[in-house]
Amino acid sequence: MDKVLVVGGAGYIGSHCCKALAQSGREVLVFDDLSTGHKDLCKWGDLVRGDVCDKAAVDQLFSEYKISAVFHFAAKSLVGESGQKPDLYWRTNLGGTMNLLNAMARHFVPHIIFSSTAAVYGEPDVELISESQNIQPINTYGRTKVACEAMIKSYAEAHSLGFVCPRYFNAAGADPELETGEDHSPETHVIPILLDAARGLRDQFSIFGDDYQTDDGSAVRDYIHVKDLASAHVAALDFLLAGGESTALNLGTSTGASVKELLQAAVRTTNREIQTVIAPRRAGDPARLVADATQAQKLLKWTPVNSSLTQIIDDAWRWHLKRF
Numbered sequence: 001m002d003k004v005l006v007v008g009g010a011g012y013i014g015s016h017c018c019k020a021l022a023q024s025g026r027e028v029l030v031f032d033d034l035s036t037g038h039k040d041l042c043k044w045g046d047l048v049r050g051d052v053c054d055k056a057a058v059d060q061l062f063s064e065y066k067i068s069a070v071f072h073f074a075a076k077s078l079v080g081e082s083g084q085k086p087d088l089y090w091r092t093n094l095g096g097t098m099n100l101l102n103a104m105a106r107h108f109v110p111h112i113i114f115s116s117t118a119a120v121y122g123e124p125d126v127e128l129i130s131e132s133q134n135i136q137p138i139n140t141y142g143r144t145k146v147a148c149e150a151m152i153k154s155y156a157e158a159h160s161l162g163f164v165c166p167r168y169f170n171a172a173g174a175d176p177e178l179e180t181g182e183d184h185s186p187e188t189h190v191i192p193i194l195l196d197a198a199r200g201l202r203d204q205f206s207i208f209g210d211d212y213q214t215d216d217g218s219a220v221r222d223y224i225h226v227k228d229l230a231s232a233h234v235a236a237l238d239f240l241l242a243g244g245e246s247t248a249l250n251l252g253t254s255t256g257a258s259v260k261e262l263l264q265a266a267v268r269t270t271n272r273e274i275q276t277v278i279a280p281r282r283a284g285d286p287a288r289l290v291a292d293a294t295q296a297q298k299l300l301k302w303t304p305v306n307s308s309l310t311q312i313i314d315d316a317w318r319w320h321l322k323r324f
């Protein structure tokens, strides 16, 4: 059987997608350099260890295996780091994507699902962000993703590729069966940090800013369960296979939660005290980023069904206790 190639399949979102793809009957092949991913989370297909920026390694992969579609998750994705290391971000995110697109064109692989981000929108001053919102990234990470989306469009026109660029809002939670989950080092994401604090692995939790123009003063985000993200990726491939037109789609829940709401939910779920301080705003953090995800729901015939704050934090907590 042809394989679907999951580049970055040993990482957080990638590994959940591998599981969902395998469950949909696909044969999965993971390509990952394990720089941030984990070998033990590659459970749903063979792993070829390699760097997407290594053109020869990518070419060899496509020569060796019959690949029917590409899911591209391998990227540098920390907003703060992207400001300090533009070279790393442009080289990895653009270079890796270009290597894959060239190999796809040479080997006539027709479909790519490319991980994009809400960071392409910057700081829009709207309640719900739709895909027609201006693209105005305010950091290097977001800029590289905008450029990758543009690159994919060019290759799609020249080589008749079909693509979906899911723009993730805040991926969160863990596989409800605890076969995979979030494991970053260093961890910068709010939910695992809260859970670390609940377990005493950190002294305290810092709320970055309580003077935003939001109901409780803390920043609001759209947290979407990683299992829902994974099912959207499978649906995106099915959409392209059924002749759907290439597009970028917001993946979120259209509901916002503030940092203070997360804190309360984490205390409830863990039944532990979380020492908390108010800290200054983190540079580059917008007050509110919430998706208008109606387009994805309509085109992919998809709805997030695991994304209540309670389920997200409960799954993340059970994973945290198992993993760390």
Ligand code: UFG
Residues within 6 Å of the ligand: 077, 078, 079, 117, 118, 119, 141, 168, 169, 170, 188, 189, 190, 191, 193, 205, 206, 207, 208, 209, 219, 220, 221, 259, 282, 285, 289
């Ligand atoms: N936060 C805290 N304390 C912490 C950590 C985070 O208050 O210790 C706050 C942040 O200030 C922010 C919210 O929690 O308001 C969420 O922060 P995360 O770091 O978990 O996530 P971000 O919204 O900053 O970033 C995520 C992805 C990025 C992507 C962005 C797009 O991680 O890759 O969404 O919206 F670019």
